[in-house]
Each structure stands twice: as C-alpha cells, then as structure tokens.
Amino acid sequence: MPTNTLPSTVPVCPVRGSVIYPTMVQHIDASRALSIGAIEAAMASDKVILIVSQRDKDIDDPKGSDLYDVGTACNVLRVRKNPDGTVQMLVSAVARVRASNYVRGDYLSADITPLDAEADDTVELQALGRELRERFDALASGGKLNAETVQTIHSKEDLGEMADHIAFNLDFKLDDKQALLELPSLTARIRKLLTLLDTEKEVQEVQAKIRAQVKEEIDKNQREYYLREQMKVIQKELQGGEDGEDGDEAEAFRAKLDTLDLRPEVRKDIDREVNRLARMHPDAAEASVIRTYLTWITELPWNTRSDDQLDVMQASQILDDDHYGLEKVKDRVLEFLAVRRLRKERAERGELSAEDVNKGPILVFTGPPGVGKTSIAQSIAKALGRKYVRIALGGARDESDIRGHRRTYIGAMPGRLIQGIRTAGTKNPVILLDEVDKLGSSYQGDPSAALLEVLDPSQNQHFTDHYLGVPFDLSEVMFIATANYPEQIPPALMDRMEVIDFNSYIEQEKLEIAKRYLLPRQLMANGLKANQIAFTDAALEKLISHYTREAGVRNLEREIGTVARKVARRIATGEVKRVKVTDKELDRYLGQARHIPETEGKEDMVGVSTGMFYTPVGGDILFVETSTSPGKGLVLTGQLGDVMKESARAALTYIKANAERFHIDKARIDDSEIHVHVPAGAIPKEGPSAGGAMVTSLISALTGIPARHDVAMTGEMTLTGRYLPIGGLKEKVLGARRAGIKHIILPKANEGDLRDIPLHLRTTMRFHPCETVDQVLDVALVGGLKALETPRDGSPAPTLPAPKRKSARRSEARA
Numbered sequence: 001m002p003t004n005t006l007p008s009t010v011p012v013c014p015v016r017g018s019v020i021y022p023t024m025v026q027h028i029d030a031s032r033a034l035s036i037g038a039i040e041a042a043m044a045s046d047k048v049i050l051i052v053s054q055r056d057k058d059i060d061d062p063k064g065s066d067l068y069d070v071g072t073a074c075n076v077l078r079v080r081k082n083p084d085g086t087v088q089m090l091v092s093a094v095a096r097v098r099a100s101n102y103v104r105g106d107y108l109s110a111d112i113t114p115l116d117a118e119a120d121d122t123v124e125l126q127a128l129g130r131e132l133r134e135r136f137d138a139l140a141s142g143g144k145l146n147a148e149t150v151q152t153i154h155s156k157e158d159l160g161e162m163a164d165h166i167a168f169n170l171d172f173k174l175d176d177k178q179a180l181l182e183l184p185s186l187t188a189r190i191r192k193l194l195t196l197l198d199t200e201k202e203v204q205e206v207q208a209k210i211r212a213q214v215k216e217e218i219d220k221n222q223r224e225y226y227l228r229e230q231m232k233v234i235q236k237e238l239q240g241g242e243d244g245e246d247g248d249e250a251e252a253f254r255a256k257l258d259t260l261d262l263r264p265e266v267r268k269d270i271d272r273e274v275n276r277l278a279r280m281h282p283d284a285a286e287a288s289v290i291r292t293y294l295t296w297i298t299e300l301p302w303n304t305r306s307d308d309q310l311d312v313m314q315a316s317q318i319l320d321d322d323h324y325g326l327e328k329v330k331d332r333v334l335e336f337l338a339v340r341r342l343r344k345e346r347a348e349r350g351e352l353s354a355e356d357v358n359k360g361p362i363l364v365f366t367g368p369p370g371v372g373k374t375s376i377a378q379s380i381a382k383a384l385g386r387k388y389v390r391i392a393l394g395g396a397r398d399e400s401d402i403r404g405h406r407r408t409y410i411g412a413m414p415g416r417l418i419q420g421i422r423t424a425g426t427k428n429p430v431i432l433l434d435e436v437d438k439l440g441s442s443y444q445g446d447p448s449a450a451l452l453e454v455l456d457p458s459q460n461q462h463f464t465d466h467y468l469g470v471p472f473d474l475s476e477v478m479f480i481a482t483a484n485y486p487e488q489i490p491p492a493l494m495d496r497m498e499v500i501d502f503n504s505y506i507e508q509e510k511l512e513i514a515k516r517y518l519l520p521r522q523l524m525a526n527g528l529k530a531n532q533i534a535f536t537d538a539a540l541e542k543l544i545s546h547y548t549r550e551a552g553v554r555n556l557e558r559e560i561g562t563v564a565r566k567v568a569r570r571i572a573t574g575e576v577k578r579v580k581v582t583d584k585e586l587d588r589y590l591g592q593a594r595h596i597p598e599t600e601g602k603e604d605m606v607g608v609s610t611g612m613f614y615t616p617v618g619g620d621i622l623f624v625e626t627s628t629s630p631g632k633g634l635v636l637t638g639q640l641g642d643v644m645k646e647s648a649r650a651a652l653t654y655i656k657a658n659a660e661r662f663h664i665d666k667a668r669i670d671d672s673e674i675h676v677h678v679p680a681g682a683i684p685k686e687g688p689s690a691g692g693a694m695v696t697s698l699i700s701a702l703t704g705i706p707a708r709h710d711v712a713m714t715g716e717m718t719l720t721g722r723y724l725p726i727g728g729l730k731e732k733v734l735g736a737r738r739a740g741i742k743h744i745i746l747p748k749a750n751e752g753d754l755r756d757i758p759l760h761l762r763t764t765m766r767f768h769p770c771e772t773v774d775q776v777l778d779v780a781l782v783g784g785l786k787a788l789e790t791p792r793d794g795s796p797a798p799t800l801p802a803p804k805r806k807s808a809r810r811s812e813a814r815a
Contacts, residue, residue, distance in 0.1 A: 006073055006095065011038035012050045012108035013089075016057035019177040020072050021164035024093045031086040034061060037107030039079060039089055047076045050099060050112060051091065053178060064102025064110065070182040073097045073112060096181060118185040128190040129159045135197045136166055139204070145169060160186045163193055172196055225281055249291070250278035256298040266470045270297055293407060296414060297468065299422055305476065306386050306426045310341035315383035322379040323372055324516055325509040329365070332500050333380055336360065362455045364436065364481040364489075367502025370552020373482040374434060380480065381430035389420035393447070394435035402450035404467035414467040417454060417474070428476035436493070437483035448490045455479055455496045504551030506734050508758060510544045511537065518557045526564040531578060533567050535560075538583040545738065546593035547586070563589045603709055604782050607701035610712040611693030612736050612744075613685070614728035619735030621712050622685070624678055624693040626701035631673030638678035641686030644694075648676050651695035653719055654773065655702065663791050664702050674698065689726035691717030692745060695773055696780040699788065706782045712736040713745035713780060721773040725749035730756045737761055745770055745779055 013028065013035045020026055028051065030036050042049040052071030054062050074091035081087050097112040140150045149169050156162035167180045176196055183189045253274050257267065273290050280287045309315075315337050319330045340360065346352045365373040374390070381388035393401075404415035413419075420431055439448045453459045454474060461475035483489055486499060505513065519535060548555040566589045567579045581589070607626040612619060634652055636645050652674065659666045676697065678685055692713040700707045714732050716724040725747045733744055734757075748769040754762060768779045778785040 006097070006112065006114060007046050007048055009109055009111050010046075010048050010050050010073065011041040012052060012067070012071075012099070012102070012110050013038045013042075014054050014062050014067055014108070015051055016054050017174060019053050019168070019174065019181050020051050020074070020091075020093050021168055021181060022072060022093045022095055023158075023161045023164065024168065025077070026091060026093070028089045028091060029086060030089060032060065034107055036087050038109075039076070039087055041107055041109070042076050043079055048094075049074055049076055049089075049091065050097065050110060051093070052099060053174060057174075062108075063104065064099075064108065067099070067102070068178050068182075069100075070096060070098050070115065070178070071112075072181070073114075096184070115182075115184045118188075125159065125187055125190075128187060128194070129162075131194060132159075132163065132166070132190055132197075135194060135201070139170075139197055139201055159190070163190055166197075167193060170196070170200060172200075225279075249282070250274050253277070253294045253298060260298070261303045269470050270294070289407060293467075296418075296422070297470075300418070300472065301421065301425055301427045302472075304426050305428050308340070308344070308428075309383070309385035310337060310344060312338050312341065315380075318383045319376070319379050322382075323376055324512050325505060326372060326376065326502065329376065329500055329502060332363075333376070336363070337383065358475050359457050361498035362479050362481065362496055363500055364483060364486070364494075364497040365500050365502055366483045366486040368504055368551035369484060370550060370554035371502040371504060372552070373502055374432065377430065377432045377480045377482070380478075384430065384478070386478065387424035387426050387429035388432070389424050389429050390432045390434055391416045391420055392434045394438035395440060396438075396447045397440035399447050399450045400466065402447050402454065404465040406466045407469070412467055414465050417463075418465045418468065418472065421472075421474075421477070427473065428478070430478045430480065433479060433481040435483065436481040437485050437488040448493050451493055452496065455481075455493065504731065505553060506730070506758070507541065507544050507738070510553055510556060511540055513553050514540050514544070514556060514560065518553060518560055522557065522561045522564045525561065526568045528564055528568055528571070532571055533564060533578065534580045535563075536580070536582050539581045539586060542583040542586055542593075543590075546595055547590055549595045559590060604706035605709065606704055606706050607697055608709075609693045609696035609700065609707045609780060610709065610741065611690050612712050612714040612732035613687065613689075614731035614735065619728065619731035619733070621736050621739045621741065622678055622680070622693075624676065624690065624697040626697040627675045627677075628672045628701055629675070630671070632671065633673055635673060635675040636677075637675070638680070639684045640678060641684065643686055643688050644678075644690050647688065647691045647716070648694045648698075650717060650719055651691060651698050654695060654717065654721060655698055657719070658721075662699065662703060662788050664699075669702065674701070687726075688716045689714045691715060692723065692770075692773070692776045692780070696777060699777060700781060703788060705787055707780055708743070708782055710741060711743040711745060711780050712739075712741040713776060715745065715747040715750075715770070715776070717773050717776075723747050723770045723772055723776060729753040733757055733761065733765070737765060742766060743768060743779065745776055747771070 013030065015028065020028075030039055038049060050071050051074050052067045054066055055068060056066060059066050072093045073095050074093045076089060076091055078090040079087060080089075096115040098115060099110040099112055101111045103109050136153065139145075153162060153165050153169070156165060163180075163186070167177055176192075180189055180192055183192060254271075257270060257274070262270070273294060277287060277290045277294065280290070312334055316330070316334055319333065323330070340357070343352055343357045347357045365376070367373060377390075378388055396402075400415060402415045402417060404418060405412035414422075417431070421427060421429065433451070436448075436451075439446075439451075453463060457475060460477075461473045462471040463474045464471045481497060486494065489497075514535075515537075520530075523530060523533065543559050544556060547559050550556070563581060563586075567581070570576050570579065587593075609624045611622050611624055613622055614620075634649065636648055640648075652669075655662070655664065656666065656669060659669065676694065692715040695717055696707050696713065699705070714726050714729070716726055718724065729746060729750050730753065736744060743766050745768045748771040751767075751769045754767060768775075770776045770779070774785055777788060781788060
C-alpha cells in the first residue's frame, strides 16, 4: 500500500522489546486485551495497523505517553486465534510514520503522518553501502548470525532494505533500534548503523578473548588432574599395590547398572556419566553432583513391578469393608478393574500387546471435602495389591515440582513423580494426585501443563524428568486425581480424565459410617474400650443434624472425639466406670446445638409457601412469605440473588396474565405494594428452583387462599406456565423429610431422579411430579385449583403477620 493511501487514523498495537522496519513480513503474537482489540479493529476496517514499541516493556496497560513517537504502519495479512485466547498476526510493514493524538477506548488508536524521506548524495550513499557490506561480512564471520540470515541480508539489492534487515537481526539495544527507525535519511541511518556495527565487533573481540582465557584455565585444571592421577599411581606402587575405595566407586555403579534392564539409549547416556566420574578427582565439586545423580538412577525401579490382583469379588469386598455407601463410585472402580482383568487375559493369549493392557482412563474423583476421595484411592491400591503414593499438588506453582530441576542448578532434585516412584519401589504403583484443582502458575512455569504429558497414555511411556535427562516409563502407573471444584481444572487437563462425582452423604449414611468406622477409631485414639462408652442412635443422629453441617464426616468424627475425651476424663478420675451417651446428654459434653434445622409450618397460612434448597453440606427447607399493602411495585427482601429475583418477577407476570382466570383484580395488583420476603435475611440465597414457591406464595397472598403447610416444592417456572427441572433433588428431599414435610412437588422431568432417594423415604413420603404451574397450584393451595378458579367476593387478602421462625444456617442457601 503506498504511503499516500494510508488512512489518517489507525488502531495501535504496542509491542515490547522489538522494532519492525518497513518491507519486513513478521509474525506478532498478542495476548493483551488492548492489542487484541486493535487487531480486531484493523481487520474490521482497512487492515492497517500501527506497530509501535513501548518505552518501558514492563508496563502491561500502556498509554500514548508510554509509546515512542515513531512507529511502522503495517498491512495485516493474516490473523489466527490460538486455543489459549492469544492471537497471532502476520503483518507486512509499509512505512515509517509519526503517531499523535492517541485515543483510548477498547483499544488505542492514533493519527499517523508518513515520514518524508530526505534526499541523499548518490556517491556518498554508494560508498556508505560498500562500507556497510564489508563491516557486516566481518561481523557475520564471527558466527554471531546463522547462515540463512546472512544469505537473506546479502540478497537484498535495495540498500535501505538491507540496512533495515541488519538492524532487525542484530542484538542492538531497543533505543538504538528505535533511533534507526526514526531517521528519515538513508545516509544518516547507514552512518548510525556503521557505528553500531563497530561497537558490536569490539564486543565480539572481547568475548573471544574471554573464551580463550577460560579455555586456558580449563587446560590448566586438566593438567593438574593428570598430574594428581600420576601421583596416585606412584603412591599406590610405593604402598605395595594397595587400592583405595575411590577407584572402585565407578565400578560399583557399573555393577549396579548391569543388574538393571535399561534400554540401550538410556544405558549409553548413563555410562557417559559413569566414565566422567571415573576420570574425575573424587574431591571435585562436579564429582559429588554426578555421584548423587547415579545414586538416583540406580535406585529407581526400572523393571520392578508388583503383580496385579485382579479379583473383582475380592476388590468389591475390600471396598465394602473400607467404605459405606458410595455405590456408584464403587461400581465404576470395579468396572475399571474388570476391564483391566479381561485385557490382561487377552494379552496372555497374545491378542493384545502389553501396552494395551495398561491403557485406560485417568480417574478424577470430584466432590466436597471429607466424602472419602483420598481414602477410596488407598482402597483401590489395596485391592490391586499395588504400592500407594500420594502427591499433594495443592498450591504447587512451579513446573519443576512435576518435571524436576536441571542438574545445572545447585540442590537440583527430581520431580515429585520420580520421587514417589522411588519411594514406592515399583514402576506400577497407584499414584494419587491430590487436590489437582488447586494447582497454580507463576513465572517458573505452569505445573498443570507439565501434567498433560504425564496423564496422556500415549506419551507418558517416554516421560523425561529434567533431572534424570533420560526417559522413564510411566505407562504402567495408575494415576488417580482428586478435586473439590472440577471447573477449576484446566480444560486440556480435564480432557485426559474421566470424572467420578462423590455426592454428599445423607444422614442415614453418616449414621452408619459413624457406627462402623468413626466411633471405633475414636475409641482407640482416646484409650477407651467398647464397654466403657456407648452412643445411642438418637445421640449420633443429633450429632449429625444439630452439631455438624457438612457434606462429609470429618467434623462428625471430631465431635465424637470431643465426647470421647470428656468421657475418658471422667473414667480416668474414677467418677464413672462406663457411660451411655444419649441425645439429651449431648449438651453436657458439647454445649448448645450449633445448627437447628428448619421445621414445617404449624398451620396453613395465607401468603406463606414452603420451598426447598440445597448446599454442598446438605438440603433444607425455606419459607417464601408475601404480604400486600397500599402502594405500588414489587419489593424483594431476604438477601436474594439475581436469579431468585427474576423468579419472583416471572411469577408476578404469570399471575397478571392469568388474573381473570384466577379472579384477581388487576387494578388491585397495580395499586398494591407486593412484598416478598424469604426469612434468614443474613444468608445469601440464589438459584433458579424457587419459581414454584414464589408463584404459590404470591397467588395465596393475592387471593386469600392459604397454602398448605405440609407441602414443599422445588422447580423453575416460565412465563407460559411450564414447570422446568432442577438439580440437587436428593439433598432437597432429605432436608424436607428432616423438617417433617410429607408432600413434595417436583418437576415431571426430575421424576427419574427419585431412584436416587432411599426406598424407605419413597414409601413414607408422597411425591407430585408436575409439568405446569397449574398442577403445582392444585397441590400447593388449600382446595387446589378448583378453589382458585371459583369466583370470590373480592375482599382484599389479609395482611400477613410476621411469623417467628428460628434458623441457624450459615452456609449459602441455593434454591
């Protein structure tokens, strides 16, 4: 594009530490939102962009004052978006331009003015051109530039283009490169470039001198080493042929290596280190580094394996003995073991290769803390008969945690994977990557990126730790990961793993876990015998519901331990010989209950409906209260999130649309302040499943028909009256049952989720699957839909008194 056709205002892409010159075609990577916005703006208009360097490369969000005044106008040839969100742009530089009037919006833009080239003396320019070629050839002969770059520069017939390419490819300071860009005269540019080439040549000569001095010092050390070795031989002869331990060290390592079945390429690299150790003085610093390295190499289990015990029935028994519940998780683990067994049998018949036996998904256990993710991994290792290694990744921010440090660093050591395999002593242990969602990243690298190779079965057989420097086969390792928040795992890493969800325990499961595992463990930990303390089921149930509120059982075990310690003190002082802990005596040991579950309403009330919610620590019920008073508008209180507020507005719109059918005066709706309140206002509440409770409460308040106190509901409604599915049904139903609710309204689409609810609850509670809001109202209101559609006298609905309800919930309620 000629300079006279350049637009007057163009987007600006700031770059750091580099300068691009006219006639060049270059790739530019952009990761900042400012640069990406400029690229998108350029592509949307004339495809012209200004490339200009920052004065300070450490500034992440530069302004116009942070950029040089002169830059390069470029045509954008191609743009490619990378998966990580960065953008790669191919540009063709057109002209030197001066930028002014920077404007900041979503990106920087500036007015540009081409720099007019000054006339040059032809004879002087020819002489300067010859001098430039000669000095560049002298500099290139030092090997500073590769042959391809030198050939490219020699091929440039235009002197200005040649000068620009020399300036771009040599390692000058940014200020010098920018100065060359800003000079409009070609003669001035070449003079400046000749000065820089002279300086670079002097630097090369000083470097060559330093290298010669270093080589001379190395040769001196080698001569000293040779003389010391001669002295050792002479001393050995004088002492009658006695040999020291140092001479046998290298041979001892060779003997150990002979017992390992190493691949030829690996043995070749390690033998090179052994030979270096043999030629080196024992007291040399490098000898200690090589000695530690060879120790690591010889202690790794290159070919030591533990035989898999692939008895599915035995594995099932071990899992049942170690864990109560978690049926879906156990089934998936047993399926994994069954597939491994069948593959092994086919491999023994020659139908599959040994590599195919070890292939399989990487399991990742996800769920809230304390539900047994780590302990079930131990049970898997026990069932397989393999060694178990746990690697805690929480807070790891350094790639070397996975890949190790290079041996050039002081105190270098292998990564955690190689350390774990050395500890296990076998090459096929079960390795638990604990808290994989807590990985961080820093300037030292991203450990999650290093895990991509580790968890890829097609790559990890050649895993190379930076410290070892040779490949180690990880394909036989069974990797299991755990995470609390799977959405925080990088997508590329998540793609290599199969997710197995761990749901929170229900109260009945916690009761059985407490009796089978927690109580015996705490009795042992506190020195008590089984006949010295006994917990009634009612006491354990109260511990679960009134003293703990969690998805797992960790806090429950702590509370049992607290009671056990207090009982142990009473027994140790001779106050009692044995204690039976009942639900009425828990206050004596643990104080007042910390969590009081909500209970159902005492009677049917106008404007009060019962909803359900769940949190990661369990489900419960909540009340939606509606009152009308003179005024206008909809008032929402109770720390409601945006989604719940939308549910209330949608419910009111639905009521207005059906006011005639429900015999509600629209003028009364318009002339009333409708106040919707969800008690326990200090607790944030959010979620889409409160639509049913909202519309029931509103219609009850506007019609005067009471809502049933023994009915709880969950579901999302639409403006057209459809009742849509929700999540967390199991936890919500359990919380409603604990509150004494007998009837549950749920979306028809969630009817299949009832299979997850224990059988005794399905037989003692009544469930009402609904597809429309009308069906919800037919169950939730006293008298049902018939009472709602029957004409009434039109008297205003009574104003709701504020009921007193206690609630001690502290976690976020999600409707």
